[in-house]
Structures are given as C-alpha cells and as structure tokens.
Amino acid sequence: MDAASAPGAGGSGGRMSPPVPRIVIVGAGAIGAFYGAILQRAGARVEVVLRSHVDIVRARGFSIDSPMGDLSYRPAAVHHIADAATPGADVVICCVKVLPEVDRAALIAPWLGPQSAIALIENGLDIEPPVAAALPGHPLVSALAFVAVSRRAPGEIEHQAYGRLTLGAWPSGVSAEARDLAAWFEAGGIDVKCSASIVRERWAKSLWNTPFNPISVLADGADTVTLLETPGGETLARAAMTEVMAVAAADGHPLPADAVDRNIEATRRMPAYRNSMALDYRAGRALEVDAILGNVVARAEALGVAVPRLHTLRTLIAMREREAAARG
Amino acid sequence: MDAASAPGAGGSGGRMSPPVPRIVIVGAGAIGAFYGAILQRAGARVEVVLRSHVDIVRARGFSIDSPMGDLSYRPAAVHHIADAATPGADVVICCVKVLPEVDRAALIAPWLGPQSAIALIENGLDIEPPVAAALPGHPLVSALAFVAVSRRAPGEIEHQAYGRLTLGAWPSGVSAEARDLAAWFEAGGIDVKCSASIVRERWAKSLWNTPFNPISVLADGADTVTLLETPGGETLARAAMTEVMAVAAADGHPLPADAVDRNIEATRRMPAYRNSMALDYRAGRALEVDAILGNVVARAEALGVAVPRLHTLRTLIAMREREAAARG
Known part of the structure; x- marks a missing residue:
C-alpha cells in the first residue's frame, strides 16, 4: 500500500483499483473493533486478534451500534492470541x-512481514519506544483516538460519539504509511488529522488526561462535575495541568499559553463525564497509569522539572494498587 | 483546684487533703474513657457525657483492659448529651x-460555672480558636494524647500502649490550670509533659499526622510499611512533611532541621501501623480532615506558603467525600 493506492485514488474513471490492504488489528476491544469496522467499510481486509470471546466473534462478528449507522461486520479472519499467526x-x-x-x-511481531507497517492506536506518552526498539525497521504510525466507545457485551460495541483520529509517523513527520492509513480511515467515514508532530499531539492530549484520569480514580471514580465543583478542585486541576505544560515545554513541545484555560472551559461545558480510567477503576480493570501519568512524571524527572502534584497523584495510585494487591 | 490542691501535695504528713475536683468529660469514646479512668484512679470525681450507649455505661461502667492493669471504673455520673446539665x-x-x-x-457550655477551666484532648491544628471564641473567660488547656486505645464494644476499651500527654495553656504558657491537671494525670499514672508552647507541640505532632493520615486514606487505608515501600512513597512523605515544616516556620514555630529524617526513621522502625484516620476511613466513620490537614493548608494559604502536596491531598479527600455523599 502506498499513497497512490489509497482508496480515494481509485475506483472511478477506469483507473486501476487500489490493492486491498491486509490489516491485522491486535486487541479488538471497543476501540479496535470500532476502527476495524471503519477500515472494513472502506474496503480493507480486516483481521482481528483476540484474547477472549473468539468463538462469539467468529460466529457473529462484531455488532456495533453507532450514530454513523449500523457498523456491524464480520472480520475477514478472527484469530485467537495463541493461534499460529499468518505473517x-x-x-x-x-x-x-x-x-x-x-x-x-511480542503480540505484534508474529503478524509482521518484512514490509509491514505498525500503527498504535493507544493513549499516553512515550508508548512508542518499547515497540520501536523491539521491532526496528518497520514504519511506525502513532495515533490518538478521540472517540467514545464502550463494550456492552462480548462482540457488542456501542459507539456513543466522535471518532476522529490524529496520527503521524513516529517520532515525527508524515510518512507515506501515515497518509495511506489516514486515507483508508477517511474512506470509512472518519475525520483524520495528519500531524507531523505526533509527540506534540500526545502532549496536547496529556494536558487533560494526565491530571484528570488519576484525580478521578483517587476521587473514587468521580465525574468531571464533582471534580470541578469540589472546593480546591479546579485549582488542583489547573495546577496539575500547568505542571504538564512545563514538562511538555522542557521536552521541546510548548503548548499554547491559553491551553489550560481552554481545557478547563471545555470541561465545564461538558455534561458530567467519567473518563476511561475512572470507568476502568470502577470496573476493577487494570489502569494505564504508566502510559497516562507515570511516563510524564519520569520525563519530568529526567528533564529536571518539578511536578509535585503529578508525583503525588502517581504515588498515591501506586500505593492503592499495592494495598489492593496485598489484600488480594 | 489550684496548684496547692494537686494530689501530690496532700494525703501525707497530716497536711490538708486536696479538694476533690469535679471533672466532666464530654465525649467518652476510647480516649475520653481512658483518661477518665486515669483521673478517677487519681481520686478525682469523674462524670462523662455520652451521645450513645448511656444505658450500658450506667449499668456496667467502663471496662478497660490495659498494660497498666485493669482500669475499669464506674464514673461518678453518666449523662446523656440531651440530659439537663449540672453546671x-x-x-x-x-x-x-x-x-x-x-x-x-455548645457541648461544653452547659457544664461550665464561672470558674470552670476547659481542657481539649484532641488532635489537629487550630482546634482551639472556635472554643475560645465561643466561651471566653475560661482558662483553656490544650492537650495532645500519645496513646493507642480503641473501643472494642460499647463501654469496652482496649488500651494497647502509651498514654503520655503533652499539655499547656492555650495559646501559650503553663497556667495553674495546666499544672493542676497535669498533676492529677500524673497521680493516675500517666507521664505528662507541660509545655509553654502548645501550638509548637501541635506543629510537631502535625509533622507526621498531617501527611500520613490523608495519604493513608487515599491509599485505601494502607499501613505505614505499604506507604513507605511503594516506589515514590518515602519521597512523597518527606516532601509533604517538608511542606508542614515550612508552614510551621512561617507561623513562628520552626521545627528542628532533622525533624523529617527523625520521623521517617522512627516510622521505619515501627511495625506496620494503620493510623487513626485510616481506621476511621475503613470503618466508614467521619474523618478529622479539617483539624489534621485542612487547617494546615488554610494557614499555609494565609501565610503565603506553597504546599502543593498538602493541597492536593486535601482536595482529593474532599472529592472522595463529595463523591461518597453523591452516591448516598
């Protein structure tokens, strides 16, 4: 797949149809299943690799209820994580x-061929280096999903709103692989922003996620209205966001001066919102604490930036997890 | 009761016996019941005012199991909080x-006469002003209890260890009332430190309590070993204690430069310890957040001292309490 083969370039006027790309989605929870539906809708061959509920998805495919219409689909192949892979x-x-x-x-490797690209649709900061280091020589596309999806039952996904992707080559630039993938997502009906500075985009998303996710967990899963209405809550959120700004700037990615104000105002305009880490916490699922918060604190320490509030949040969550593990 | 009437001054050599003081203890949970036992053992007339379990205590008195021996006693009178008071x-x-x-x-007022002294055996900082403002003209003794006691059942107290009191006149000095009360406690077998600077003593105790109590609550009730063994835990504890040091110094009560080191070392020497706020949290009881933490943060803000970690802790606890209230 190269730029000329992207779906927008073919299918009309007698030009050659683009070759159909084979896309393997490793991890098809709500996010993976949703973006797989978009790609399959665009005409790609979509395979999924699952850890659980393989039989259900093989038998029925994914059922996806969406404001975009019914996105239900059967992947071209449904693999179990322990099955022999087809590279x-x-x-x-x-x-x-x-x-x-x-x-x-290790989950990605078995599906790669010499020319395969890798794309990560995952949250957090500094989530690319371990993959890039273990799998060198493969073009790496890094993507942020702005989407509200959740899994109602095995194979049953509810897409509530949004869907936009921001993606780019990692560590920077807009590669042919990034442009191609963007074109397939766009052909499936999704807005895509190609960014030449995906690390900066990650910092911009971290500005909100890094403070609000752990604060919400420590507040026992409280929603945004509860967080901001508690005396001291907005002050804490602003101060923690300002710490993220300082680390981002020291990392070479200064964010706009009004970014904190704009994020707080946008949060105040939202209805009461429980973020993904709060939902994971309430459901007793593992939390992406390192990706969302720990890596920011580690980078702050490496750069010599003081982040007393972020460090406090990270340590308190680590204490909770240790206490939970001790209680079994 | 004045200095000459303290119990150590009488009862031998044909001198006049000291008059027996009438002491009313408002709130006889584990702490109040324990110190009442000490005073009654010294010969004072001890009355208690209870909110609950009046019938049980009237019928059986307090049963107190202690390394000091059996401290069980029947108060001279057991009042319910709603009963008519005898001033x-x-x-x-x-x-x-x-x-x-x-x-x-309001709980203290009904029991006062024109000459009555008031003593507070309670934790926290700035806990005296509301009482002093509402009840002017009464000598005020402020006391800190270093004691491990807990209530096993209504009227049944277990005294595990310690018992020492530090007390002084509030806001400063060692008044005759403080000396007298100290003498009665000492006559009952308790070590007492009379301090001319009880506010400084409160700061010294806050150095540990103000960070460790809320950290433990936010760590879901974790004990001291869990807190200090978590990566980042000792760093957080030290940094938060250093913030308390800064506020104390700005308030005119500088603590020794090695106070943080000494407190951390002492905590590491203790067996795993769950502090009182952690126990209250686990039992679903109300938390003394304002007395232990909120008043320190308020004083920091009034004095212009930055306390990012303490502010974060206070706000997170407030969020938890708001979330719990919203869930009902």
Missing part, C-alpha cells in the same frame, strides 16, 4: 491497553 | 472528634 500483514494495528505486564511488541 | 464543673474536658458539623463549644 505479512500490510499494517498491524495495536489497540491493546498499555500496561507494564503486556509485551505489545 | 459548675472544675474542669470540662472535651474529647469529641473535631468535625465541621460538631459544635464543641
């Missing part, structure tokens, strides 16, 4: 949670 | 939790 995908898209105990490179 | 106590000792919804002055 040589054009793109392997990784949508698994970024957790210390999950070796994402 | 004119020599000393009214308040041992109720310091909570925003509890008007301690």
Whole structure:
C-alpha cells in the first residue's frame, strides 16, 4: 500500500483499483473493533486478534451500534492470541491497553512481514519506544483516538460519539504509511488529522488526561462535575495541568499559553463525564497509569522539572494498587 | 483546684487533703474513657457525657483492659448529651472528634460555672480558636494524647500502649490550670509533659499526622510499611512533611532541621501501623480532615506558603467525600 493506492485514488474513471490492504488489528476491544469496522467499510481486509470471546466473534462478528449507522461486520479472519499467526500483514494495528505486564511488541511481531507497517492506536506518552526498539525497521504510525466507545457485551460495541483520529509517523513527520492509513480511515467515514508532530499531539492530549484520569480514580471514580465543583478542585486541576505544560515545554513541545484555560472551559461545558480510567477503576480493570501519568512524571524527572502534584497523584495510585494487591 | 490542691501535695504528713475536683468529660469514646479512668484512679470525681450507649455505661461502667492493669471504673455520673446539665464543673474536658458539623463549644457550655477551666484532648491544628471564641473567660488547656486505645464494644476499651500527654495553656504558657491537671494525670499514672508552647507541640505532632493520615486514606487505608515501600512513597512523605515544616516556620514555630529524617526513621522502625484516620476511613466513620490537614493548608494559604502536596491531598479527600455523599 502506498499513497497512490489509497482508496480515494481509485475506483472511478477506469483507473486501476487500489490493492486491498491486509490489516491485522491486535486487541479488538471497543476501540479496535470500532476502527476495524471503519477500515472494513472502506474496503480493507480486516483481521482481528483476540484474547477472549473468539468463538462469539467468529460466529457473529462484531455488532456495533453507532450514530454513523449500523457498523456491524464480520472480520475477514478472527484469530485467537495463541493461534499460529499468518505473517505479512500490510499494517498491524495495536489497540491493546498499555500496561507494564503486556509485551505489545511480542503480540505484534508474529503478524509482521518484512514490509509491514505498525500503527498504535493507544493513549499516553512515550508508548512508542518499547515497540520501536523491539521491532526496528518497520514504519511506525502513532495515533490518538478521540472517540467514545464502550463494550456492552462480548462482540457488542456501542459507539456513543466522535471518532476522529490524529496520527503521524513516529517520532515525527508524515510518512507515506501515515497518509495511506489516514486515507483508508477517511474512506470509512472518519475525520483524520495528519500531524507531523505526533509527540506534540500526545502532549496536547496529556494536558487533560494526565491530571484528570488519576484525580478521578483517587476521587473514587468521580465525574468531571464533582471534580470541578469540589472546593480546591479546579485549582488542583489547573495546577496539575500547568505542571504538564512545563514538562511538555522542557521536552521541546510548548503548548499554547491559553491551553489550560481552554481545557478547563471545555470541561465545564461538558455534561458530567467519567473518563476511561475512572470507568476502568470502577470496573476493577487494570489502569494505564504508566502510559497516562507515570511516563510524564519520569520525563519530568529526567528533564529536571518539578511536578509535585503529578508525583503525588502517581504515588498515591501506586500505593492503592499495592494495598489492593496485598489484600488480594 | 489550684496548684496547692494537686494530689501530690496532700494525703501525707497530716497536711490538708486536696479538694476533690469535679471533672466532666464530654465525649467518652476510647480516649475520653481512658483518661477518665486515669483521673478517677487519681481520686478525682469523674462524670462523662455520652451521645450513645448511656444505658450500658450506667449499668456496667467502663471496662478497660490495659498494660497498666485493669482500669475499669464506674464514673461518678453518666449523662446523656440531651440530659439537663449540672453546671459548675472544675474542669470540662472535651474529647469529641473535631468535625465541621460538631459544635464543641455548645457541648461544653452547659457544664461550665464561672470558674470552670476547659481542657481539649484532641488532635489537629487550630482546634482551639472556635472554643475560645465561643466561651471566653475560661482558662483553656490544650492537650495532645500519645496513646493507642480503641473501643472494642460499647463501654469496652482496649488500651494497647502509651498514654503520655503533652499539655499547656492555650495559646501559650503553663497556667495553674495546666499544672493542676497535669498533676492529677500524673497521680493516675500517666507521664505528662507541660509545655509553654502548645501550638509548637501541635506543629510537631502535625509533622507526621498531617501527611500520613490523608495519604493513608487515599491509599485505601494502607499501613505505614505499604506507604513507605511503594516506589515514590518515602519521597512523597518527606516532601509533604517538608511542606508542614515550612508552614510551621512561617507561623513562628520552626521545627528542628532533622525533624523529617527523625520521623521517617522512627516510622521505619515501627511495625506496620494503620493510623487513626485510616481506621476511621475503613470503618466508614467521619474523618478529622479539617483539624489534621485542612487547617494546615488554610494557614499555609494565609501565610503565603506553597504546599502543593498538602493541597492536593486535601482536595482529593474532599472529592472522595463529595463523591461518597453523591452516591448516598
């Protein structure tokens, strides 16, 4: 797949149809299943690799209820994570949670051929280096999803709103692989922003996620209205966001001076919102603490930037997890 | 009761016996019941004012199991909080939790006569001003208890260890009332440190309590070993204690330069310890957040001292309480 083969370039006027790319999605939870539907709708061959509920998805495919219409689909193949892999995908898209105990490179590797690109649709900062280091020589596309999706039951996804992707080559630039993938997502009906500075985009998203996700967990899963209405809450959120700004600037990615104000104002305009880490916490699922918060604190420490509030949040969450583990 | 009437001054060599003071203890949970036992053992007339379990305590008195021996006793009178009060106590000792919804002055007032002293055996900082403002003209003794006691059942107290009191006149000095009360406690077998600077003593105790209590709550009730063994835990504890040091110094009560080191070392020497706020949290009881933490943050803000970690802790606890209230 190269730029000339993107779906927008073919299918009309007697020009050659673009070759159909083989896309393997590793981890098809709500996010992976949703973006797989978009790609299949665009005409790609979509395979998924699952850890659980393989039989259900093989039998029924994914049922996806969406404001975009019914996005239900049957992937071209449904693999179990322990099955023998078929290497040589054009793109392997990784949508698994970024957790210390999950070796994402090991999950991606079996599906690669010499020419395969890798795309990560995952949250957080500094989530690319372990994959890039373990799988050198493969073009790496890094993507942020702005989407509200959740899984209602095995194979049943609800797409509530949004869907936009921001993507670019990692560590920077807009590669042919990034442009091609963007074209396939756009052909499937999704807005895509190609960015030449995906690390900066990650910092911009971290500005909100890095403070609000852990604060919400420590507030026992409280929503945004509760967080901001508590005395001291907006002050804490602003101060923690300002710490993220300082680390981003020291990392070479200064964010706009009014970014904190604009994020707080946007949060105040939202209805009460429970973020993904709060939902994971309430459901007893593992939390992406390192990707969202720990990597920012580590970078702050490496750059010599003081982040007392972020450090406090990270340590308190680590204490909670240790206490939970001790209680079993 | 004045200095000459303290118990050590009488009872031998044909001198006049000291008059027996009438002491009313408002709030006889574990702490109040324990110190009442000490005073009654010294020969004072001890009355208690209870909110609950009046019938049980009237029928059986307090059962107190202690390394000092059996401290069980029947108070001279057991009053319910709603009963008509008999004013004119020599000393009214308040041992109720310091909570925003509890008007301690209103609980103390009915038992006072024109000459009555007031003593507070309670934790926290700036817990005296509301009582002093509402009940002017009464000598005020402020006391810190270093004691491990807990209530096993209504009227049944277990004294595990310690018992020392540090007390002084509030806001400063060692008044005759402070010396007298100290003498009665000492006569009952308790070590007492009379301090001319009880506010400084409160700062010294806050150095540990102000960070460790809320950190433990936010860590879901974790003990000291868990807190210090978590990566980042000791760093957080030290940094938060250093913030308390800065506020204390700005308030005119500088603590020794090695106070943080010494407190951390002492904490590391202790067996795993769950502090009182952690126990209250786990039992679903109200937390003395304002007395222990909020008043320190308020004083920091009034004095212009930056306390990012303490502010974060206070706000997170407030968010938790708001979230819990919203869930009902």
